[in-house]
Amino acid sequence: MDNKVLINKIIPFSSVDGPGNRTAIFLQGCNFNCKYCHNPETINICNNCGECVKFCKFNALKLKNNKINYNQNNCVNCDECIKHCKYNSSPKVIEYTVSTLVNEILKYKNFIRGITFSGGECSINHLFITQFAKEIKQYNLDVYVDTNGYIDFTSLNDFVNIVDKFMLDVKAFDRNIHKKLTGKTNETVLKNLKFLIKNNKIYEIRTVLIKEIDYFDTINYVVPLIKDTNIRYKLIKYRKYGVRKKYKNLSAISDDEIKKIIQLFPKYFNFITV
Amino acid sequence: MNDVIKIIKNKNLSFEQKVIELARYAENSIAPIELSNETKEMIDKGIICDLFEGNAPYRPRYIIVDFNKFMKKGSTFLELSPPKTLLEAVNNLLIFYKHIPSITTMPVYIGNIDYILEPFIKGDEDYEVIKLFLNHIDKTITDSFCHANIGPKYTKAGELILKASKELQNPTPNITLKYDENITPIEFAKLAIETSLITAKPSFANDKIFRADFNGDYAIASCYNGLKIGGGSHTLVRSRLFRLAKESKNIDDFLNNQLVKLVNNMTDYMDKRIKFIVEESGFFESNFLVKEEFIKIDNFTAMFGIVGLAEAVNYLLKLEGKKDRFGHSKIANELGYKIIETIDNLVKKHKGIYCNFSNNKYLLHAQVGIDSDTDCTPGCRIPIGEEPEIFEHIIQSAPFHKFFPSGIGDVFRFDKTTRNNLESILDIIKGGFKQGLRYISFYEDNADVVRITGYLVKRSEIEKLDNNQVVLRDTTVLGKGARDNMKVLERKLRK
Ligand code: SF4
Ligand code: SF4
DSSP states (O other): OOOEEEEEEEEEEESSSSSSSEEEEEESOOSOOOTTOSOGGGSSOOOOOOGGGGGOTTSOEEEETTEEEEOTTTOOOOOHHHHHOTTSOOSOOEEEEHHHHHHHHHTTGGGOSEEEEESSOGGGGHHHHHHHHHHHGGGTOEEEEEEOOOSOGGGOHHHHHHOOEEEEEOOOSSHHHHHHHHSSOOHHHHHHHHHHHHTTOEEEEEEEEOTTSOHHHHHHHHHHHTTTSOOEEEEEEOOOTTOOGGGTTOOOOOHHHHHHHHHHSGGGOSOEEO | OHHHHHHHHOTTSOHHHHHHHHHHHHHTTOOOSOOOHHHHHHHHTTSEEOTTOOSSOOSOSEEEOOHHHHHHHOBTTTTBOOOOSHHHHHHHHHHHHTTOOOTTSSOSEEEEHHHHHGGGOOSGGGHHHHHHHHHHHHHHSOOTTOEEEEOSSOOHHHHHHHHHHHHHOOSOSEEEEEEOTTTSOHHHHHHHHHHHHHHSOOEEEEHHHHHHHTTSOOEEETTTEEEOTTEEEEEEEEEEHHHHHTTOSSHHHIIIIIHHHHHHHHHHHHHHHHHIIIIISOHHHHOHHHHTTSSOGGGEEEEEEEEOHHHHHHHHHHHTTOOOOTTTOHHHHHHHHHHHHHHHHHHHHSOOSSOGGGTTOOEEEEOOOOTTOSSOOSTTOOOTTOOOOHHHHHHHHHHHHTTOTTOOOEEEEEOGGGGGOHHHHHHHHHHHHHTTOOEEEEEETTOSEEESSSSEEEHHHHHHHHTTOOOSOHHHHHHHHHHHHHOGGGOOEEO
16 A cells, blocks of 8 residues: 655755755654744644635635645745634645655755754654665665654554654653643653664754743753763753744843853763753 | 066966966967967957866876876886875975866876875874875865866875865865766765765766766866876867857857868867877977877877857747747757757867867867856856756756866855754765766855856955955955956856
8 A cells, every 4th residue: 555645845965954955855744732833824734724725826826626726836935824724724735645745855955964853843754664665775875764752653663664864853851841842741751862873873862942931951861861872962952933922921041051050061962052 | 568567567367377377478478379260250359268278288288197107117207106105195295286287287187196195194193194195186186177186986085185175174186076876875975965064075977977988987177177098188279169059040050160160270279289289389399298198199189169058048049939948948048959969969069170089079178268258158058146946057067068068067065054963965976976966066055165157266265356355366366357247156056
């Protein structure tokens, strides 16, 4: 069976999603609902309500048989549709099968070292990724997965084995804070963290730094776990850009505070993205 | 004479720049080369242009000295014996450079400087000498068409040259790394990429393709011109294809009549210029470079340049009522390809003179344009402001590269975030080279040294010109013109 998946966006060349030049694939749908999400339009699968159609001035959207019909050739990426979707979704999502996606990637093959799946939360589609990875590896490309770690990986052997490396978000160590931030608790995330470290499957761990939240707690938990590994720990400074209005009360930490962290744990932070 | 006094009184020219301008004026006061009326008309219309080579060429345009020979033998004329130490080597070279003529009066090729210095390098302690050497070049060869080559192999000298370039951030010399993924180590390539993000050089040349085209060793000179070592190019004449398109009734007329007329007139003009250099000017009889066999006439060729393919294609399609644009549509790209293929065939049919090395065929060159070109995009490039995503850009551009052994290349501007992932750029270079790309350059968004079209300038020096101050390098004047007329600093930002 050819698995299918909904893709929100493909970035053919990305220099910020793992080692070397990579194609980044953003899958639609997420099992978290993070307050600081920068692309909330990837959270839900479109329910075909049709609200967004009337906002498209470029004739790229139609409602046919109660389903959204998206014409990529007409779309100018003005994102008016996304702005008006009340359901944290996007009508500009395209369905791919494993073989259509492989064919797409082969166009970039000479230029890239691998593929990074991101989202949304791509691990929801672990069956698709597993099948896709088996195919694409014939062409000497590797597969990275950027995940929130909410699904229990310890029982997904095929998936964990075929994926070369994971980029794992550790959003907060404290269970309650995690719940407040993402809507879900973090037991599985922390279990996955240890499991993936043990199996040498992590490329990078990420934590977003928000002023209102005790990030030291999280950093203090992660650093000892990666002490003798070559895992990168990337701290991301929270930005308001793209975040939904109702959550704009969160704020960024100052550069002085960042300096303080780097002084405390000098060798664990390859770089801090601001 | 009015112009002479204007040059003399010009407050924006340095002394050296005035001397050169005056010499140009004198040369252009005579016209010993006789042209047909048709050629003259095409020159007047700006269809054919010799890029200020002058009316009476008394030296070849590009001279590619055999530096290996110079290092081994020294020079009788310059009374220099072969060097035994790094200081002697560097000193000999700096002397030698000042005696290599060109169209700008300054050398356009200064050697595979890493390989020629490597035998004298002991280690990191030689950094200071390398730095002084490079800085001396920048301050005395005040024209960034001066080009050094490094690679493809790693050398300690090469490493020190890159590190010093990174520190100095000078526009001169332009540098090319000859790159072959099987020969050039990753770390060396990464250092080159980092250097290039900081100071817009080195560019990367596809060593495999150049080696095949030049049957072995070659040099990259001036902007990105592939030429034979121990030779050079007598002349570079170019055509603005857009202006030729404007003479055409339709695509058919352009391909079947106008291009034939162009190639006939341009090659005839080139023949005549070469004949003058070789048979009249006395250069090949008297110059010490020839006498001591640092260059040989047998290694020379001549360059047939084109600019403004994009505008020509768009114009011709518009004549036929089509809105397709070069770089964005299959029809437009295919017409571009057809035009270059036709030119290539026609130029190959012409039997030129004194170009033994290239079987008396003139080599195609995708010329990068000059500051006064407001209607022509360099060579076969996609106009600035219309560039597609980098992947599509490279795929679109690559098929053209095989036609241009004497130079073609693309320039990309990267966002500063890429500095955290140098290998991502290396992957793009490798992919491009696999795709047939011959030459690629890049720089970082906020760097002071930037690549204009083929040559480099310091933004801070252009600003001086904006304020009517005298500047050291003549290429800065060209860069300012290109910024104002060709929007070259507004290339699409790649992330
Ligand atoms: S994208 Fe949003 S607004 Fe548009 S049809 Fe889907 S759910 Fe409705
Ligand atoms: S982004 Fe595309 S589909 Fe959405 S409104 Fe704009 S043109 Fe229409």
